[in-house]
Amino acid sequence: MDDLITIKYGLDQQDLAILKDIYQSVGWMKHDESIIEKVFNSSTHKVFVMEDLKIIGFARALSDGVFNAAIYDVVVHKDFQNKGIARIALEDLLNQLKHVSCIQLIATTGNDTFYEKFGFKRLKTGMAIYQNEDLANEYLE
Template sequence: MKDVYESVGWTKHSVEIIQQVFEASNVIALAVYNGRIVGFGRALSDGVFNAAIYDVVVHHDFQGRGIGKAIVEDLLDQLQHISCVHLIATTGNEPFYQQAGFKKIKTAMGRYRSRDLAREYLEGGEAE
């Protein structure tokens, strides 16, 4: 999984962090090719009303083959009984999620400690 993250430039994910975030996630989708994990996605949900999808990542060498779409479809299938599913797309990937039925949210808000992430994702670009 670390190799998958690193292949797309996400280099801050240590093995320990990857283990921690996946153990805390209650919905997981994996894409495996010849016994190797080539993509994944995860979600957190209260099991009734809300869920949030995180880290839909496909190894750089396997992109463009529909794997990301299959991961999102699997996550949404597992969350089909949830009334509201959120996600934050990485910059430039919004059209990918729009194809899966996601739309911009009028009242969505967020806080980032990182100035770089705040500049990229927040209107006004100010970190907390």
């Protein structure tokens, strides 16, 4: 990758359309700009990976800062996948959360092995309620 890769932590209003494009590039079509603004403003930890000053990937988490954190999104625009961008975002987010006792995440289908490379393991007692029937069918036993 010859272009300049940088990281930023703040979200600007003009970034919302770019984040929407990134989500939609991977098939997440229900993320409109108002939802994106809400989820990122509610997230305690976030990282935006940029190429030539344009966001191409990101990760976000919620945490109490001591005991628990949950990673919800590690997303890279489809045009920039398989170039180490998700690794950069996840490593930075994990560094931000290094003092938290337990870090959890739910991987999208087929991405388990990526997260295992960072030390994530399956939970013995993990449970969830999905209000969306399609997501429940995909992720619940």
